[in-house]
Amino acid sequence: MTSAEDRPDPQHERPEGVDDATVSALGKISEALEAVEVARGHLYTFHRMSGTADLTLGEGVDALREAGHGELADRVEREMVGRNVLHGRWSFQIVEEYDDGYYETFRRVERELREELVEGRRHLFEAEMKEDRRTHGKAGHEARPVEGAEGDQPG
Template identity: 70%
Template sequence: MSETDGPDPAHRRPEGLDDATVEALGKLSEALEVIENARGFLYGFHRMTGQADLALGEAVALFRDAGHEEIADRLETELVGRNVLEGRWTFQIVEEFDDGYWAAFREAERRARDELAEGRRHLFEAEMKEDRRTHGRRHHEALPDDRSTPDREAPGSR
């Protein structure tokens, strides 16, 4: 397989790496991708909760301006700045997730790749691409053509 005929060297399985191990590494990578997606939802939750708290503060001011002091006071004391979970605002939840579960998951995935596949990522997907693409057909190339990606420098161009 030539350099332009298939995956780049970083996406080729090391000598002697068996199909079962590539499949297992692929499934581990898939699991990590789900965790990355969950992390994105967690950050979305963090931002939306903060946005809601700020809007709530504005609603309190509007209720005051409209002469509804009792409702404004109740909203301000019961909800504005309230913890989302016991003792925590969402930034604390995000930090705990990032420093704990997410960091451990990423490290476990990286360590398995380092131990079994010389640190190479996405071997399963790279091989799937080779199986599924139509070799020799435009838009089915193994690698990007440096001329088609203006934001990439050609090797040795610096």
């Protein structure tokens, strides 16, 4: 493999004149955005589980009624089935508010910083870490994918 083929994609190389402190700071901001992505995933899990709970509760109410406990079924249905999880909100409304507010703003700010400071390039900190840690010239340690090649595909 020639040295040109064993180099990172140009989108993963820092632009001329960008210092270590800037790359490190953007790496931390990217790390924070990744944590927000995980939190968003958990929020969607909350949304899905809340909906599942409400539908399952409805089945439980039906079963109570079929078992001859109509008054108790009516009470549970009135108090819990279809109830807001937060004041005025079902879980989908929480997800929408998070997505449209905090999440979208965070993504925009992170992107604007990258555009202003490093020509929009992503994951420079990680790309440089990869260059530092990989064994140059060794199979499974390539700088980037080689067309038609198969092999290790670590995360």
